Amino acid sequence: MTFKELGLADPILKALQVEGYENPTPIQEQAIPILLKGKDLLGVAQTGTGKTAAFGVPILHHLYNSQNGQQGKRRLKALVVTPTRELAIQIGESFTAYGKFTGLRNTVIFGGVKQNSQVNKLRSGVDILVATPGRLLDLMNQGYISFRDLEFVVLDEADHMLDMGFIHDIKKIISKLPPKRQSLFFSATMPKDIVALSRKMLGDFERVTIKPEQATAEKVEQGVYFVSKGDKPKLLILLLKERPNDSVLVFSRTKHGADKIGKKLRQADIMSAAIHGNKSQNARQKALGDFKDGKLKVLIATDIAARGIDVEELSLVINYDLPNISETYVHRIGRTGRASATGIALSFCDTEEQPYLRDIEKLIQQEVPRMPPHQFVDSEDEVVIKKEKKQQRSHNSNRNRNRNSNSSGGQNNHKNRNRNRRRY
Structure with missing residues (x-):
């Protein structure tokens, strides 16, 4: 038609x-x-x-x-x-x-x-x-x-x-x-x-x-890196330096997080701008205009601020933080797969974000391809092991606290019994 x-x-x-x-x-x-x-x-x-x-x-x-x-x-x-x-x-x-x-x-x-x-x-x-x-x-x-x-x-x-x-x-x-x-x-x-x-x-x-969820997921080349929260900035910098001429949209879950990412990139001499609700309208429009015109290669955005970003030939979307709402992931990666275009979307996943990844894969009915090991990247098994170790440490800590509490309680009960004996 x-x-x-x-x-x-x-x-x-x-x-x-x-x-x-x-x-x-x-x-x-x-x-x-x-x-x-x-x-x-x-x-x-x-x-x-x-x-x-x-x-x-x-x-x-x-x-x-x-x-x-x-x-x-x-x-x-x-x-x-x-x-x-x-x-x-x-x-x-x-x-x-x-x-x-x-x-x-x-x-x-x-x-x-x-x-x-x-x-x-x-x-x-x-x-x-x-x-x-x-x-x-x-x-x-x-x-x-x-x-x-x-x-x-x-x-x-x-x-x-x-x-x-x-x-x-x-x-x-x-x-x-x-x-x-x-x-x-x-x-x-x-x-x-x-x-x-x-x-x-x-x-x-x-x-x-x-x-469009399935169609978007199919036409966008996806990948996920399993990476610790502390190593995310290093991995982002490395990926951006490998693609100096690409236009890249980086998603942060929070406004504060977007500003922190921008600060890390500036320290690495990578020009970028962040847009979110706390930025002035003029600052947001300038950043968006420079990004659309190709003067700025890296734009960091929260999900709400990204509404209305429509950039032709956007090379890459990076989910610095995985969204906790599965549909949001599809909206994000769709930024680089407009109409008949194809694109690339890479995600960073730390231990706490693994449930989000499972929900996303359930929605798009496919597994997001795992990216090969990197100097800042863990394997999926290592992430699971780290999570289990973290849970075990937490369990041991709680058990020790309970033991100390019981021990303390026993000592207090003994003192109370002696005190009562003296009274009577």
Whole structure:
């Protein structure tokens, strides 16, 4: 199937052609016809499957066809709510690209920066607004945003909104939406809270489920190093020095961990930058821009900050810390396996992370290939032995404490008996 066969407006087809889009991805092929009919949609799909075009293209198509040469100030007709600044900016850029020949106008609002320039754009009038929840509610409360003319609403990355604590903000936003609207709800996973939230937002809806886990795992060349926590920095430095020209995305489980990795790399004269929630918006955008442009070869990110990172020809993903949520592993390695591209994903696994690895392998239904022994690397057997020794040491320590406690208790009981004898 081609985009032309979907019956899209000519200006949108022209823009897609300029972007090099010929054939829709699975989610685009399934979702666009549903949305063109005006139905609500529940989409289960992860980042990197082509979601933005899946909802952006039909929204642009509807808005373009309903313009009818209308005059006066533009009124907000479409709203996209997404969890992070980076993802909001990326979605805004996509709307600009797909709608460049339609005459429609979009803008992006997010927190962490002064609101003046965002308010000025809203005042001048926009057709499409992409927003993070906090800033959206803030500007709504200040009276700068009205949902009176809203026709399309997209809630993107709903599960990560939940992870980031946005659930109450999202409920407030949903309560303010006009009853007559087309609603689109996207999430990579569907826990109970997300299902409940989707029921509040959606009316008569159809569901599209894209399960790329297996496909992603197959097209990305994977490997795992069994390495002690203390040797992880040395192994990372060695791997990066072996690939000086590759663009590498390094995942850390925490913000503090990302900063520590950056410090270790600087000490080894390896240029890198870390992006996470504690970094200023300008710092994050500069780091991401330099990485996309190839000026910076190594970017360190937390999972939430990495939402919205879409870099062509990303050579390598390194899981410095294995994620404790299996689906997150698939999201991470998918950064280097976009569309038809292939890539490499390497993971570091210490003794405490072995259960995470087992869960990941259960999800992707394959064993992650074990990397050959290295000067900083243990074999899997050695990791297990170390874990057993650690557990044995802990067991012995507890047993000794119990013995000392019993001995102490016995001595105390003997003293008490003597004391009682003296009393009587």
